[in-house]
Amino acid sequence: MKMQTNHRPFPLPIRPWMMTQTWNDVFFIHWPIDFDDIRDKVPKQLYIDTFDGRAWIGIIPFHITDFKVRDVFSIPLTNAFPEINVRTYVTYDNKPGVYFFSLDAGHWMASVAARTLTPLPYYFSKIDLTKQNGAITYKSSRQDKNSSNGEFEGTFSSISSTYKSEKGTLDEWLTERYCFYTMNRNKLYRCDIHHEKWELQKAEGEILTDTLVSSQRISLPDKKPVLHYASRNKALIWPLVRVRK
Template sequence: MTDRFNQKNISVPKGVWIIRQTWNDVLFAHWPVDPSILRDKVPSVLELDTYNGMAWISVLPFMLTDLRARFLPPIPGAHSFPELNFRTYVTYKGKPGIYFFSLDADHRLAVQGARTFFHLPYFYADMNAEKSGDIIQYASKRKDARSAKAEFSASYRPISAPFTAEKESLDYWLTERYRLYTSHHNKLYFEDIHHHPWMLKRAEAHFTINTTAEAHGIQLTHSEPLLHYAEKQDVLFWPLRRWR
């Protein structure tokens, strides 16, 4: 293993954060895939990150709340909505991060703003998230004409006591990522984020339908996914920067 997990890599980024938000009732559903399946779906400038020779893809449904810009109050009607992320793991010049294939959100203004100002592949979807006790019922159906249709429906819940992942473990490798990469007009951009280490729980989930990966030409393996749950995470975002 490299030294990518030493403490300096999760320190507060330089400069001033510009956006904050809270992620609630997060499910991490992870599947291993052969790196060759993803290579032509990720910008060539990025190196696919692997763990014991395997690449990984993850689907994350959660409820986003308290979205606001620094020094400003929440945007009326746009500070709380469901979101569904589909991502993989990459590095650039030794810095690990996340590459998003798609981010679905149930708010047209948030989708357009993220596409315009952060060059992220957000799509509008009809979504619903309901919590009863410790069980979350989650559904998403993409309505955006800019993408192939994708649908997700699942119920999930935590099944263990909370824990923080040990460095160099697969749990840590999959969840403790503090940079996202994206491309726009063949130029590479990155954005740093910061939050406390994830307080994870083991989880169980029942997937009624999940065509999120298929919409991007990726077939999920038939193996059971590795599942994590997190009740809440406050996240800060720094400005998007172009890599020159």
């Protein structure tokens, strides 16, 4: 991958990246939300990031291909699967990033491996992706017996030509994130990520079912979400590093 980095808000890590993934048919589905509605659900070590005074919560369905460890091999039987993330936006040490409330993976082995090897809240879900007449439908049902309810179904389509977000806009703020944060045994960790700037399209759609967010005891506002679509982007992913004891 050609390392174009001038769109990043902070430099690449010096240490080597660990793996690559290609993210396909990505929908960014976002709602503004009151800061107080999520403050107690995000680790206190993290600052909740806001745009024009509002926090945001997102549901991000996509499907992964080309899941590979650097210079070694594809992950056996798990190099392609759909995933749906529920996330909000945070900062720490002047590095804006993502905080995941949940990650639903459409592959049992991938979800078990991710939950075993990382502190991320992964769940195994049956996720179907269908394409028809220019629209894409994601339908997901959580299969983990001991997890809270988590279902999602929505149909979406792009409605504009591609563009790259302009600096300082909400489009950029919601989509151009280059790390995520997670907690493990009261210690804060960061995972750095790199990819080219997203080639976005405006999108529209309908959500038929969503209990992914409500299972987190978060209520979405009664308004249409802000929708973006991106067809593909290849990402480099670094190992987790502890950033605070």
